Amino acid sequence: MNTVLLSIGVLLAVAMIGVAWLTIRATRIATAMLAAGLVSLFASVLFLFLAAPDVAMTEAAIGSGLTTFLFFFVLGRVRGGQS
Amino acid sequence: MIRRFAVFLLLLGLGAIFADLLLGYTPSEELNLTARYYAEHTAQDLGAANIVTAIVVTYRGLDTLGEVTVLFLTATIIGMVLARGRKHRALQRQLPAAGELLTTGSRLLVPLILLLGVYVFVNGHLTPGGGFQGGAIVASAALLLLLTDPLKRFSHRLIAVMEAVSGLFFIGLGVLGLVYAGGFLDSRVLPNGAFGTLFSAGVMPIIYSFIGLKVGAEFTSMLTHLAETEQS
Numbered sequence: 518m519n520t521v522l523l524s525i526g527v528l529l530a531v532a533m534i535g536v537a538w539l540t541i542r543a544t545r546i547a548t549a550m551l552a553a554g555l556v557s558l559f560a561s562v563l564f565l566f567l568a569a570p571d572v573a574m575t576e577a578a579i580g581s582g583l584t585t586f587l588f589f590f591v592l593g594r595v596r597g598g599q600s
Numbered sequence: 601m602i603r604r605f606a607v608f609l610l611l612l613g614l615g616a617i618f619a620d621l622l623l624g625y626t627p628s629e630e631l632n633l634t635a636r637y638y639a640e641h642t643a644q645d646l647g648a649a650n651i652v653t654a655i656v657v658t659y660r661g662l663d664t665l666g667e668v669t670v671l672f673l674t675a676t677i678i679g680m681v682l683a684r685g686r687k688h689r690a691l692q693r694q695l696p697a698a699g700e701l702l703t704t705g706s707r708l709l710v711p712l713i714l715l716l717g718v719y720v721f722v723n724g725h726l727t728p729g730g731g732f733q734g735g736a737i738v739a740s741a742a743l744l745l746l747l748t749d750p751l752k753r754f755s756h757r758l759i760a761v762m763e764a765v766s767g768l769f770f771i772g773l774g775v776l777g778l779v780y781a782g783g784f785l786d787s788r789v790l791p792n793g794a795f796g797t798l799f800s801a802g803v804m805p806i807i808y809s810f811i812g813l814k815v816g817a818e819f820t821s822m823l824t825h826l827a828e829t830e831q832s
Contacts, residue, residue, distance in 0.1 A: 570728035570729075571650075571652045571728045573728075574720070574733040575732060575736070578736040578737050579736050582736070582737070582740045583736055583740050583743065583819070586740060586744065586747060587826075589747065590743065590746060590823075590826075593747070593750065
């Protein structure tokens with residue numbers, strides 16, 4: 518693995534940890550959901566750099582796509598029930 | 601205090617395990633025995649450009665059948681649990697209307713997302729991705745529709761028929777492999793065809809398309825069950 522790939526990988530890993538921290542610490546629930554989706558997105562880019570495009574695709578489709586959508590869908594339902 | 605200490609100890613232990621793994625890691629220069637077999641034999645034996653798909657659909661087809669079964673059971677159980685809490689009321693409470701941006705955007709995006717999903721599982725033997733990924737993408741299009749209009753209803757009968765038919769064809773093609781080729785789920789029922797074209801790799805693209813439809817139908821059925829449940 519050459520230096521460029523390694524530095525991109527380390528950068529992505531640091532970004533993942535940062536966004537994961539944001540997910541825990543965010544005060545607004547929508548921010549936390551988006552940050553959780555972003556963790557998956559960074560993970561899928563990392564998988565792509567590690568030459569695993571199939572895994573990256575699964576991560577992007579399920580982790581950052583479907584799950585984030587589902588969180589927002591349920592959030593909408595819960596808010597609709599409250600008001 | 602004791603709890604904090606326990607968490608700290610747990611983190612320390614995990615850190616030690618991962619540090620050990622990281623320090624002991626040496627990148628291997630060549631493929632191991634199993635990987636080399638797949639890398640050398642896939643193209644000429646099965647004619648699939650994507651080795652991962654060849655492993656998932658043919659070499660380890662039985663495992664995929666198990667995965668599909670697990671997903672089917674999950675969808676069924678979710679449907680069963682959520683159907684119990686559902687109240688049969690014609691009129692539901694008023695929900696706030698979706699924004700203009702979401703409505704217009706979903707009208708543009710849903711066909712494109714569906715097309716991408718179908719592309720991913722039809723080309724599973726050529727490009728990265730396949731049935732599971734394509735099915736998830738198709739289901740996310742259905743979820744986008746639900747997000748725009750939470751009261752939208754999909755036909756349960758259509759979803760159930762699609763899932764059952766795809767499952768039956770998946771098993772049926774596997775049994776055909778038992779009769780006409782080397783064994784259960786062998787993809788060489790049809791000729792391998794020209795390497796790298798859409799109609800190649802035997803029945804692999806057909807099987808993966810059915811898996812894609814099945815996974816998409818299962819995810820969609822879970823989502824619609826969730827959407828139709830009234831909170832009590």
